[in-house]
């Protein structure tokens with residue numbers, strides 16, 4: 016399905032999609048001058064202007080000097096105090112599911128179970144029997160404290176097909192019609208209430224997906240990419256796997272990002288391999304940077320499927336420690352195979368016992384290939400939420416990158432949050448240890464896991480700066496780097512994700528209130544005076560500050576998002 020000659024893994028150190036002119040129906044203006052704003056660039060901390068030529072950044076400097084670049088500029092953008100940054104990189108997304116969510120019934124805002132069923136009923140009436148994707152319920156936020164049941168969905172949707180995944184998408188509730196169509200009843204993980212986990216959930220997801228047309232899926236992907244562009248994101252890492260999507264969907268997602276009128280897309284495929292030949296076959300067939308991503312060692316905390324050393328705190332019966340889907344031997348063999356095939360390996364790993372499995376598997380892989388080979392391959396781990404200092408040290412030594420989701424801490428961390436409920440406060444406060452990762456040299460890139468949390472990169476930066484565990488807070492600068500440059504590095508590309516001459520013109524323009532400088536003690540201070548009085552910095556992301564508003568997103572010179580009436 017894919018053209019092997021365009022395989023992006025053929026040269027993993029370069030940006031395979033950096034040619035701004037290839038195959039685009041929307042040519043960029045040859046020369047665009049931005050002036051009168053603030054340009055966040057390592058080459059000139061006082062820059063207020065930027066020139067792009069033929070899809071690349073040609074010059075960065077002051078407004079005074081910008082005058083010499085007016086000649087021949089096809090477009091002059093008066094920034095009027097706006098901030099120009101590199102476009103964000105979202106290192107963990109699911110485009111089709113995101114688009115499905117954007118066009119489906121969102122239960123995340125429902126105030127109660129009754130309210131949620133009302134939303135399902137309204138949508139069922141409006142859509143006249145079409146299958147309903149009613150997503151993101153969170154029973155912990157409802158007074159009823161329970162998920163909907165199959166019979167409740169049947170009543171609300173007049174007997175139609177309803178697929179209602181929980182907010183963490185590791186479990187779901189289905190209507191009777193979908194239960195019957197999917198054969199979920201005969202699979203492991205089925206409950207008569209209509210709650211599905213594991214195999215039963217996979218059967219449901221597959222059956223629901225099979226009911227979508229090619230046109231539906233293309234619409235979903237386009238909606239997701241447009242939403243990412245509107246959030247100032249220039250590159251997403253799409254994580255497909257045989258369990259949650261399809262090869263066809265992955266190929267189409269990567270292709271959609273290559274056209275030029277949407278964020279770029281790097282593909283990852285979460286399929287376990289046992290030897291290098293199997294890895295090479297997949298790498299030759301799919302447009303991927305690695306056999307990594309949602310290759311699940313375990314599940315999620317919310318669904319109590321994350322694999323733990325000690326039992327869940329809120330399950331009184333028995334000794335429930337979640338589920339390990341892979342062994343350390345399988346991890347070892349996969350890592351060895353991918354390393355030998357010259358592609359990234361990686362896993363979805365959330366619980367502490369799952370992290371133990373991965374660390375053991377990686378260490379055993381060094382016994383086969385040696386640590387230098389593993390370090391050179393640059394493997395990656397998704398989520399890595401319950402990792403301790405010993406594991407962080409081990410992973411840093413093996414050149415692994417963590418792909419983390421700060422919005423998870425914002426949504427479910429803290430003393431009253433879901434993590435504390437599931438695990439007890441003692442374990443909850445040790446989760447998502449970003450500052451420990453930073454201090455121990457474990458590189459990490461930020462992502463949303465959209466549709467689990469929305470595309471909102473400044474919210475992710477803010478979640479790092481205002482981490483619910485004070486000891487794990489990062490500076491805005493560290494968090495910003497983790498959401499830009501580190502996202503390229505996580506894909507094995509070292510020299511992208513910042514604004515400098517010679518770089519692709521992949522940038523975002525933001526209306527901001529106050530810009531800030533980072534004080535040495537990490538407290539954020541307002542900076543709203545003359546740029547020359549301090550180091551121009553990043554927007555204020557402290558609690559209560561207004562979020563930067565996206566005005567324009569440019570990818571390789573082409574404007575892929577423009578706020579209505581913003582700059583032109």
Ligand SMILES: [Zn+2]
Nearest residue numbers: 107254309464
């Ligand atoms: Zn994921």
